[in-house]
Amino acid sequence: MNNQNKKNSRNLPLINDKIPFPNVRLIDATGEQLGIFNISEAKNLAKEQQLDLVLISDKSDPPVCRIIDYGKYKFSQEKKAKEARKKQQTAQLKEVKMRYNIESHDYKVRLNQATRFLQSGDKVKATVTFRGREIQHADLALDLLKKMSSELEGIADLQQVPFKEGRTVLMILSPKSKT
Template identity: 70%
Template sequence: MIKKHQDKHIINDRIKYPKIRLIDVLGTQLGIYSANEAKKIAIDKGLDLVMISDKSEPPVCRIIDYGKYKFNQEKKAKEAKKKQHNASLKEVKMRYKIEEHDYKVRLNQALRFLQSGDKVKVTVIFRGREIQHINLAMGLLTKMSKDLSNFADIQQNPSRDGKNIIMILAPQKKL
């Protein structure tokens, strides 16, 4: 049952230490054995001898089914990767003279983005001479930041960006 592989674990005949601390399948410490004795015990059980840690004296080895162990390690790594969430920047656009219903739709959209862990860029768009109503847009952005104050922190205060005014909200850190 000697396997050839290019993994980070040292198994079976690749273990070159004269004495090792042996742990069985159930996690019980069996004591200190010579590497050859431990290999024989593992082979008799139809399993592999895998070095778990070479930091201690003597190194720790375990008797396990290496294929199953490797499979479970890969499965855990996949699960951890699934649970990671990279925050991205989502955008919500509106005009300064937005109707109440449309405002609530944008508010819910921003809330959904924040709850999924994304940052939200709120943009108020101006056309032509509408830019003279900048105070109305600032009021609208202030209203939105107040409405979302339980879910978001202001990362960037409302500021002018060409013919737009933008504000960036970040999800609140959970305690």
């Protein structure tokens, strides 16, 4: 048995004859609780309906089994797991670059970019760069970044306050937590 099959066999629920418990709490195909049954009675009920007896939870007492089509159940579980993996995407750090003397339209474009990044769950690093002697206007860059953070206040938390680093001034915003 290779590693992939071993991994899959651990995640699969027990079905039909592989269920080791003498008594089980039974749920039918429609989701209605039928009560506590002897395992052989439960298997017979499943067989009569041409479905499978699947162990849903072995944590309770007695364990919970359900009468369902195992193929469909397995497919839906795999689909749920795939969706969960998709939603596990980690936040990336996206950068929005601008100059301290940015035009108002260009500023709005950068603001829209930052908004889009934050709404998709990514962090935003807003950077203002300087060339040559422009570095003497660092206070204007700080004001610009403070303005941006105040405009994004509804959807973002200020993770790193604006600070000067070499020939750039930057700040980091993270999406507001949905709690």
